[in-house]
Amino acid sequence: MDYDEGRRRFERERAWVQRGNPPRMERHRAKGKLHVSQRIALLVDEGSWLEYGEFARSVEPGFKERSPRDGVMTGLGKIHGRTVAVLGDDVTVLGGTQSFVSVRKVDRIIDIATRNRFPILSLSEGGGVRIPDGIGSGFTRLSGLETVKSLSWLANHDRRPLLLCGVFGYTYGDPAFRAGMADITLMVEDSSVAVSSPPLLQMAINETITDRDLGGPHMHETSTGTVDLVVSTEEDCIKTLRSILHILRPPESSSDPSDRLIHDLETIVPHNNRQVYDMRKVVDRVCDHGEWIELKPKFGKGLIVGLGRIGGRAVGIMASQPLSAGGAVDAKSLRKSAAFMELASRRKIPLLVIQDIPGFLIGSQVEKDGMVNAIAAHSGTMDRVDVPMVTLIIRKSYGAAYYFMGMAATGAQFVAAWPNAEISFIAPEMGAAILTKHAEPADKAEALQRAKADLAKSASVWDSAYEYWIDTVIRPEETRRILCQALDFFA
Known part of the structure; x- marks a missing residue:
């Protein structure tokens, strides 16, 4: 031709x-x-x-x-x-x-x-x-x-x-x-x-x-x-x-100061542990200029997962969502977080875990959904995570969920908590109800209040800090500054 x-x-x-x-x-x-x-x-x-x-x-x-x-x-x-x-x-x-x-x-x-x-x-x-x-x-x-x-x-x-x-x-x-x-x-x-x-x-x-x-x-x-x-x-x-x-771009200097204080966190997060709120508002304020994207928002609603920028770098975010069953975690939430941790590990994205968790969701329907297998699979995935993990407890972390959602024993390289946080196998009011189950009717109300006060004191994060089961306690307004600093060391 x-x-x-x-x-x-x-x-x-x-x-x-x-x-x-x-x-x-x-x-x-x-x-x-x-x-x-x-x-x-x-x-x-x-x-x-x-x-x-x-x-x-x-x-x-x-x-x-x-x-x-x-x-x-x-x-x-x-x-x-x-x-x-x-x-x-x-x-x-x-x-x-x-x-x-x-x-x-x-x-x-x-x-x-x-x-x-x-x-x-x-x-x-x-x-x-x-x-x-x-x-x-x-x-x-x-x-x-x-x-x-x-x-x-x-x-x-x-x-x-x-x-x-x-x-x-x-x-x-x-x-x-x-x-x-x-x-x-x-x-x-x-x-x-x-x-x-x-x-x-x-x-x-x-x-x-x-x-x-x-x-x-x-x-x-x-x-x-x-x-x-x-x-x-x-x-x-x-x-x-x-x-x-764009979120997954290489690290760069952010115009949002790493030491920016967040003074309204204490009003966003209610002081009453049983009062719900939207965790996404916390994530918005922690991320650089609020830059993040939530993934699978309608699947396993008790946990939020997403990708964001914190301190000028891409970070994988896993956080309790109190708007769904108070933040209790079901089998779908565990499957979602396990898949997300695998993504973070594969793509070398550091993880931030924010806990405000009342425990695993319980009940016959939860068991039909394969809760035990979901916990086991999630635990195995967390053990294989090979990227830095930073954990923050902002109000409470109860039950086995505390262990399986990113503590030092399960891979977290920095664990911080707000000063009003509680860590316990069970919520103090529930523990008190169990302890006073067989109390005399005439004494039950007083026994219940006394047991609740004793258990609340024992659940306080300060005992965990004294015995060094967590790395530090922080002021709520310092949340972004401390998280940026920790992620900067490990990323």
């Missing part, structure tokens, strides 16, 4: 790729959805996109002229100046299904990202193995023997770099598996994540169900814990993905 014909061919090929599948794109946009190319343009810094496999097509007869980019966009870009690898499914091309060529594109960009430790961002939609590519020996080819295969590499958290996933529509097969394997997963309201689609369920097992009922956001944010955040729009999803990467 001579030079001029090569240039003409290039322009024709590029125009065909950029035109895409016009009828499907029109229907896609009529639903108010962005094309994958628009999502990537919003995601990466302007002018930074370098596409891989722009001219790739299906190799199957009858599909070559219908498969621009073979249904997936891959490449490198920058987010806040940081290089990232991006793979985005194009549901307007053969439903975003996987083929020999599209899987090769995904494998290639994951290989590049892994070799260079670039964060990977998956923009998931559509999916499932394409027919005929996945029939007979074709499926073994798709699952082949290459050095890098996307699913096995993405599943290995220790080998691959950070993976963030945004789910933008009905998602099945490989794109859905990426959502489950990601370090952090976001879903847009009008989306779903499942192994197989409703039409396949209808044909295979005669089950009729909608996409949303099968794997919609509500199920994944409240029941399975697969998704970390549900957002309203595609633009919100992209903005949040960028924000998460």
Whole structure:
């Protein structure tokens, strides 16, 4: 081919790729959805996109002229100046299904990202193995023997770099598996994540169900814990993905002074241990300029987990949430915190634990949820944490939860408490009720008050400080200063 014909061919090929599948794109946009190319343009810094496999097509007869980019966009870009690898499914091309060529594109960009430790961002939609590519020996080819295969590499958290996933529509097969394997997963309201689609369920097992009922956001944010955040729009999803990467930027000097005093903490946190409040207000004031993002807010509500900036560095935050059952921890909360500790360990993010915990949630329903197994698994995860952990007790820490939620014996390298905090196996009023259970009726009220006063004195954090079971007691207004100082030593 001579030079001029090569240039003409290039322009024709590029125009065909950029035109895409016009009828499907029109229907896609009529639903108010962005094309994958628009999502990537919003995601990466302007002018930074370098596409891989722009001219790739299906190799199957009858599909070559219908498969621009073979249904997936891959490449490198920058987010806040940081290089990232991006793979985005194009549901307007053969439903975003996987083929020999599209899987090769995904494998290639994951290989590049892994070799260079670039964060990977998956923009998931559509999916499932394409027919005929996945029939007979074709499926073994798709699952082949290459050095890098996307699913096995993405599943290995220790080998691959950070993976963030945004789910933008009905998602099945490989794109859905990426959502489950990601370090952090976001879903847009009008989306779903499942192994197989409703039409396949209808044909295979005669089950009729909608996409949303099968794997919609509500199920994944409240029941399975697969998704970390549900957002309203595609633009919100992209903005949040960028924000998460920005929080995880390298350490830098913060314009929020590390020694800033927080004088309103004593009014935010009630002095009465039984009175509830929103722990997120405490986290807001501790973080640099309030910069943090809560993850899985509707799953395991007794614990808050999230990523924030404290003293100019990224920190993983685990905190009691008194608004939910007074901050008592259930099995879902333990599974959430265990997964979060694994994320922090993998990505070398120091941990801050804030305790205001009345203990583990108890009752028959809790046991049916697998509480004993959840405690055991959580304990094993905490023992494997290999990043610095700093713990603060701000009002109370009762029962076995005290031990399992980040004390010196379970890995914390600095443990502080407010001067009014209590540490005990059981709340003083409950202990007093047990001790006076068999008291004479005439003496019971007085015995109860006396026992409660004695137990409250014994539960005071000062006895723990005297015997050196905690490292220090701090004034509430000094909370940020002390935490910044401790994290600075260990990070």
